[in-house]
Amino acid sequence: MMKNKQFGMVLTFLIIVILVINLIIFMPKQKEEIKIGVILPLSGNAAVYGVSAKEGIDLALEELSTDESIKIKLIYEDSQCNSEKAVSAARKLINVNKVKIIIGHICSNAAMAVAPIVEENKVILLSPGASSTDLTNAGDYIFRNRQTISGEVSKIAEIAYKKFDINKVAIIYVNNEYGVNAKGIFKTEFEEEGQIVSTEAYEQDATDFKTQLTKIKQQEPEAIFLAGYIKESAIIIKQATELGLETQFFSTLGIEGQELLDTAGESAEGIIYTAPMFDVKSDERIIKEFVNKYKIKYEKEPTYVFAANGYDALKILALNIKKCDTNTECIKKELYNTKNYPGVSGTTTFDENGDVNKPVMIKTVKNGQFVPYETK
């Protein structure tokens, strides 16, 4: 009896030991956790865009968490769109958390200030939102998957003189890095064919543009190019109509949103603008899936393209991490080799500067709806 009991115990013990050893040997190998730093404006002026990008990134992470072959940990830091704060955040992520990859920056000033640090430490920076043209040549480790301003603006300039046969254009632009860049590119592109009769700047968050519009009106332009954001652009269109300035408006992706229809009303009809292929109402399968998942998780629509950019950013990185593991040089090389990645924000191909040129489409407002513009 006693012997039997002892024997039983030894047997159970042996079985347990064998099981444990088995488990250790044959357990699916746990991948090393990869830390990715995320620097976004999570508070302050640009927080809406930062939070939007964050939601996209979080959604991508949730999807990746079901994938056994990769383990990603995100560390968020707030830049407040301030270059000094962004530098502190980058230093902390790189030196303390030892991240090798950073997704970050909606604001170009923050991106430009961080650029030398990531270059020095050989850390990959993938920006979902910085627009500055200076970032193109800022370094080898710097990528962005936001459409460059030049891609959009040259397209709209081309449409203006080719499709609309317009020769005299006035530009009204927001006096920040985005507006100044867009104005400059439009001017160089358009002046090859036509004439810029007037350029007027306004400060962000301004609400009265009658001075600039009156000056523009005196020059009798055939069209006006709006380089700015939805809030101000909507008011500009409304006030232009009030002043009897009935011209064709051209703009970029900043213009699409309910706010335009609410503020400008009928005056918004017929405006021509470029938009990324990302469209909430698109029928394309990947976009539909993304929008549905986003709606389930956050109970709202992904209004800003930054959500899609952020989502794509993490997905693209994950894809390359799978190939390269933690080898930064390899990830960098693979990023440059990324061709025609079917992203939610459009087909993504990085060029030799780490910029993307996603396809853009031309859209217009028709009967209070944002619809693709039919070229005749």
Add this chain to the structure above:
Amino acid sequence: MIEAYFIHLLILIGIYIILAISLQLTIGFTGLLNLGHIAFFAIGAYTAALLTLNGTPFIIAFLLAGIFAMIFGFLLSFLTKKLKGDYLALATLAFTFVIYSIALNWTGLTRGPLGLPGIPKPSLFGFGFSSNFSFLILTLIIALISYFIIKKIVNSPFGKVLEAIRDDELATKVLGKNTFKMKSYALAISAFFAGIAGSLYAHYITFIDPSSFTLLQLIPILVIVIVGGLASLKGTIIATIVLILLPELLRFVGFPSSVVGPARQILYALILILILIYKPKGFYGKVELE
């Protein structure tokens, strides 16, 4: 690796010490509610950046940054000759906006909102301060020199007159002192140090744009001066260290990522309010601001 992060923080502390003690000279010691300090900082940063980008040696650009800011300090003191208290605060605040607008709109010179990228790291007599550690040494030496100069000034007879102006300007005038001249010197000296701090900032971050020099950036420096205590250099230095390190420490508090931005700022504000409730004059404040 982790040292690199501390070195970065120490450099920021060094730059902010220069900025804060020079602002203390006007606000705390002379009683001029000067809100134009960030404009002098901007003038220094832009002067140094533009000069070195065009090939001027660091040491000359560095000194010119201070001198240029000082000239503007003199100018501002002449323009605000007859103003006092709140009115002076408003006029100097306007100066901040003017300098910001110039930086934003004189695109030919400053590249406007595009900012100035690629500002070179300083080099002195053939020795390059390209590593952050050597830059830290440079910053600390300059901060230390600035501290001793300002300490010397406030302890000198001239400094005593400044304090007399703060406490009772009329009485000082009756004693036969040219208070305007004294005030204008104080403002110019303070502007000089803000200018050299701006130069260090530009060379350290290597990218400047007008958004770094707004009213929003002035507030932290003002907070340092008040939390440190008016007319106390020791307090100012302690406050600089505390207020630069505090938000960094909050990075290590494990907030859920959904509230990470706002939560840190709420906590930061809360701590500031508590400090001022328990220490209404700041750490070592001697006087109260009227």
